[in-house]
Each structure stands twice: as structure tokens, then as C-alpha cells.
Amino acid sequence: MLVVAFVSFSLFNFVGDPINNMVGEETSDEERYELRETLGLMDPIHVQFSRFVVNASKGEFGISYQLRRPVSELIAERLPATIELVVISALIALISGTLLGVYTGINRKSFVSDVILAVSLLGVSLPTFVIGILFIYLFAVILGILPSFGRGEVVDLGFWTTGFLSISGWKAIILPSVTLSLFQMTYIIRLVRAEMMEILQTDYIKFARARGISEESIKYKHALKNGLIPVITIAGINIGTLIAFSIITETVFQWPGMGFLFIQAVQFVDIPIMSAYLVFIAFVFVMINFIVDILYYFIDPRIRVKGDSVSG
């Protein structure tokens, strides 16, 4: 986290003079100096950095150069949109990815599995924005059944704005979330498939067969449970990537989330927003990995007991 904080902090110092971006042409040198003093830009670097870290931990990232509003406020405003998008697409990716993966892992030679795998190959190789634009063209322009941009009607709950409470909000989220989930989904399909195929060859599956356990139980209870362990690791990492990928998707669909905010910030060299975004993403990655580690504890009994009972 500190490393990321330092990188985003150094953005301030090395990417030009922020004052130039903030003030107009006709500002006098004295006014510039005054502004510099109030922003603390004259202090030595380590003082500036520690101030940055302290403020960042309080959720304060300064004032956006472009919009002249506190960054924390901007992020809070955009956060719900991104979270909703990412959660929905993560769910799509996990659920359909696992289901399809199990199917292709078990019915290795069927025609349907081949089709699924071929399509999933497309999902990996086509860039997200191409798929997004294809979707917009197909569903919004030709069929006209889904909106091509925005979040639809949004209900404000005070601290959170949600699109889940209106039909247009649900309609609006379909295209971007599916687009976003496609890449992860194909990844999970292939992972689950490989895991299932490997586990179905193991001794304990063979032994279960030899005991006459039914095929359904072998596949969905014995094999799948074991197969999901690595999926959780990958899924955890990938939810982080989803947020990163959402920059592109949000731009394509004009989704008013953080990624979109970030792209706008990049265009205007709005460094406080960019650095806040960076720190935020790093924070999310760390949190997700932490959660995954805890999840492991519940899923894999081998980790749970390590330490207290090795005897037997």
C-alpha cells in the first residue's frame, strides 16, 4: 500500500506544476505563490508525503483541479455505480463460468462443450471495448431493447445511489456488466474445466466410484468442491482486475462510475483524482486478497487445522 501511495504521490511532484493547471493565464505571481503555500507545495518532500499518507488514510485526497471539488466527495458520488457494475459482473462471471466449466469438464467430448470453448476463446481474444461496441450495436441500435449508455433511473438512498430499484436501472446494467464479465467468465470456465478434468482422475474419485457412490454425487459433491478451491483464489484476484477493466467498459457505455471519472481525469491531468483512484484500487486489491485468505479457512479443512492437530 505504501508503495502505491508513494507512486501516486510522486505523480503530484513530477507531472508538471499543478498550479499552472489550476489558475488562469492572468493570475499574478504573488497569487500563485500564495496558493502554493496554502496547498503545502513548498514543504520538503518527506513532509509532503507523510501528509499525503495521513490524509489518504482519512479519505482526503485534496481538491480536484478540474472540477474544483474535494476528490473524496467525487469518489463517493461515483463509487456506487462502479461497485454495482463490478458486483453484478463478478456474479455473472462466477456463476455462469463455474456452471459452464463443470459442464465442459464433465462432458468433454460433447458438441456443446466444443461450442462453449470456441465461444469462450472469442471472449478471451476480443478486447472488451470491441465486445461492448458490438453489444451496443446489436441490442441498442438494431434491436433497440436495451439502453446504450448511462445508468437509467437512479434512486438516491442518501449515502448510496442505486440503479437496482428501477426497471430502467436494471436494463441499463445488463450490457455493461455482461461485457465486463465476459473476459473473466472465459477464464473461469477454462480453470474449472481443467480442475474438474484433473480431479476426476484422482484416486479418491476412483475410490468413490469403487464404493458405488452415484455419479451425480461424485461430480457435484466430491469433485466440484475440490475444484472450487483454486477458483476462489483466481476469482479474488480477478475481481480486482474487474475494477481495473471497468475503466474501459465504463467509457464505452458512458457509465458514470469511477473508471469514467478516471478517464476524464487523465484527459485533464487531474492528478488528485488519479492518485486517489490508484490508492483506492490498491486498497481494494489488498482487501480482496485478505477476504480470499479468510475464505480459504472455511473451505479447505487442511488449512483450518494446521498447527493444532498434526497427530493421528
Place this chain on the structure above:
Amino acid sequence: MSFLKIKDLSVNYQMRKETVYAAKNVNIEVNKGEILGLVGESGSGKSTVGNAIINLIDEPGKVSSGSILLGELNIHEDPKNIVKYRGKKIGLIFQDPQTSLNPILTIGEQLIETIQTHLALTKEEAKERSISLLKEVGIKDAAKRFDDYPHQFSGGMRQRVVISLALCCEPELLIADEPTTALDVSIQSQILDLIKKLTKERNLAVILITHDMGVIAETANRVAVMKNGDVVEIGITKEILTNPKETYTKSLVSSVPPTNKKISRFVIIEKENNIDNKNNLKILNRWTKKKIIKQDLVQVKNLSKSFDDNFFTESSKNSVMAVNDVSFNIREGESFGLVGESGSGKSTIAKMIVNLFKPSAGEFFFDNVCVTKIKQNSEMMKFRKQIQMIFQDPYSSLNGRLKVRDIVSEPIKLHNPLISKNDLDSYVFDLLESVELAQNSADRYPHEFSGGQRQRISIARSLATQPRLLVCDEPTSALDVSIQAQILNLLKDLQEQLNLTILFISHDLPVVRQMCDRIGVLRDGKLCEVSDTEDLFLKPQHDYTKELLRLMPKIESIYN
């Protein structure tokens, strides 16, 4: 009237070019209350027969002809029905208890599921039944351990759980596929006793598949010998082992290291041709042969090694003493054996001697120089050159991407960077010849060789630096008996001609008896006893040694 009748069973694997028969016209009958041993080397088709009975052959293999009768029932008549008999009529035990239980389900869940699949019992009744089963197979605190996961059990306990799973629905036929191969001697004898006891009590018909003649001698009533998918010979165990009729059976029996006497060489019946001109090995020309002075080449003094479980808290509470205050000497030119069960620390000692592990305490002298105190890399190289190691698994100890030539020449070049290409080539050829491999094998890759040949490559590689001490860590335990006999003969010959000193590590007492001059017995990282081989076998001092010797499966027990 025998209970299980296998008639003309053939199993084939349809390959792209040809059909491979894993079993050809096998005829076997097993009675109730009888243990039939099925022996043979790897690839002989013994496991195939076991799997074919319950129709669990891996793709693309299939039963091509023959019938299997269980009592009056032809169980292969309708392939869909076989699922009903699995577990219910026929129980199966696999080799490795570490992998045959599902790691994320408790043993209770696995037992209950199996019982409920076959018997109409409620969950409570199934649980009761499982607990009494666990007690029957000798698991203490069965009720408490019911909710434990497989990894909380030791290897032997797991195999008991596996047996209880195989028996939980009262099958009449039990197929045990190498049930004790992965276990220590003491555990092995317990499991075999358990199987014998259950056979009697439950009037089971048992097929015991194994490669271990000692196990067969001690447990099986009758034995069937298989080779390349054929049943070569079948009959009463005693007759087969004492008076084999077929050449193959004869050679198999003669390759088994006898437990009751020391022989100078193993008799190898099938390949008697290539053991001439042994006395002029070409590598001898390059070898600065050390004269054998009866002095200590290796001195190990109070060696200890502890492994910390936890990286961060280096508390001694969590650390495991793998080797605890071990001292012994190896004289130049002798074979010193280290025996012990798994976890006794024998491999750890080997790794410390070849400097792969740093000892936690104690000293190790080689040729009167304290190796543990050497700090400089260049000094260390001198010792590495003189001490070489042969590993257990010939499949993973050779780099599959290198040609044999490169594998063998790498250590030569490392210690002698200036060697000319011609010289290097002829050296490699000489080395290969010394391990009885043809010259053309130099340009092939390890996967083209069989296990025994790979182990020969390993030996050639270790000889490349002209070592004085060869550390052999279970060099033959991954090999078939007849191959084991060849490798052991080779090691003996090499030792004799090159005056090698050998540290021979094994769990296999009969093998150690044949190979070693003196033996140290290890238990839980401590050295129990060191004495001359024959003394150890005839007059063991330590209780643990006596126990080990008593439990060792003896092929000779058949004579009594």
C-alpha cells in the same frame, strides 16, 4: 464351488495403431474365506484384473471378452448394473491412503454417504454403523474422530479408514490393490493382520494384489503370478514360492532379497549374458584409485537438524527435530546402511552429508576435515566432488529436457572446465558402459528409458566426478524386484572395483542386509543401534530393532 470365478477375461487398450492387451484370457477362482495373492511386476496386468472385476478400467481400456461370476451372478452381463455391486458386493482398497480419501469431506460424511447409497438406513443409523466399523478396524475414539478430516489421520490410520469404507456395506469380495506398499513395516503388518482377521471373521473372498513376495508369503493362501497380462502360474502359495515351475516365477522368486541370510550376488536368471569382462572397467583408467586403508572416511558427530514449522516465530516449541544428536562413522570402502521408517530422519541425514541441508548442530568430518565449518565455496566444491548422491525416484531426479550425454557430462565439466570435447565424449561413453548402458543411449532423453535404466543413468552421473562416497537414498524402492536385483548387483560390482564407500539408506531390511557391512537403525531422528549387519540380524540389541525384524514380511516364513 468357488465364490468368484473369472473366466477368460481379456482387457485391451485400443490405441491409434495397435491394440494392447493388458490382460489375456485370465482364469482365476477365489473361494470365500480365502486370500488369493496376485503378484507380478509393474505392467504385468495385476491391477487391471482387479479393476476389471468392478469395471473401473481407465479409458480407452475395456473388457473385451470373458465373464466374471460372483456366486451365481454374472456381474458383467449388464454393464449398467455393475454400479450397484460396487461397494455393496465388492469392496476395493487402493494403494495410497494419502490420496484415496477426499480431502475436504470428513471421514464421517464419506462413510455415511457410502452406507446410505447401498443400504436403506437413516443418517443416525448410518452413523452408528460407521462408528462401530471404525472401532472394528482399530481406530481409537471412533466417535470423536468421526468428524475429522482425512489429513488429520496418519498413513496407517487412513488405510484403516479406507478399509472401513470398503467394508461398510458388507461386501463379499474384497480387492486390495497394493494395500500396504505406501506404508511402513510396522503399519504394514498391522494392516495385513487386520485384513487377515476380517477375512476370517466375515468370510470374505480376498484378492491381494502386490509386488511384495514377503507379503504374499505371510498372508496369501494361494497365489497367481502374472506377466505381461498372462497368468503364468497359479497354485498354493507354498508350492509356488518353494518349487516354482515356470522360469519367470523362478527368476521372480530368486530376485527377492532373502531375509535370513546374506548372499554375495543376486541370481538373475533371465539376463545372464552381460556379466563377463567386468574386471576391466574403462573408467578405471581415469580413476585415481584410493587404497583402502581401514580408517574412517566419514565421521558424523552429534548431528542435529530441526525444522521450524513457523517462519516468523522461531520458537523451539513448533520445531520438529528431524535428526537428534546422531553420531556414527563410516570406514573407507565399506557400505554403511541406515534403516528406519518414514520420518525417522534418514533422508535428512543424507542431505546434510551431501550438503543440501545445513545441520542445526553438530559436525560432519570427511577425510578428517570438518565439512560443516567450510565457509568458502571453492573449498566446498572439493567436497561436493567427492560425495555424490543417488536419489530414490529415477523419474524426477533426471532433467527430462536434457539428453543423457548432457546429464552425465554436466558434473564433469563443472569440476573440470578445461576438458576437451573428445575426451569428454569418451569419458561419458566409459561411464555409460560401466553402468551397462549402450553408447547410443547418450543421445536419447530420459523418458525413453525404463525405471531401472534411469537409475543406471543416475549412477553414471554420480560416478562422473569420481567420488569416494556415494550416498544412495532408497535407490531401488521405486523399482521392481528383478530390476532391483540388477541395480543392487551393479552397485556391489562398482563398489568392489572402484573402492567406493557407500552410505545406503533404505526402509527395506532384506535389501540392507544384502548390501551393507554395518547398519545403523534410526527412529524418530535418534540412532538406536549401530552394529555389524549379521550381528544386527541375528542378535539385535535394541527393542526397536527386534520389533522391526519381527514385523518384516519374510518370504522364508512359508517354509515353517
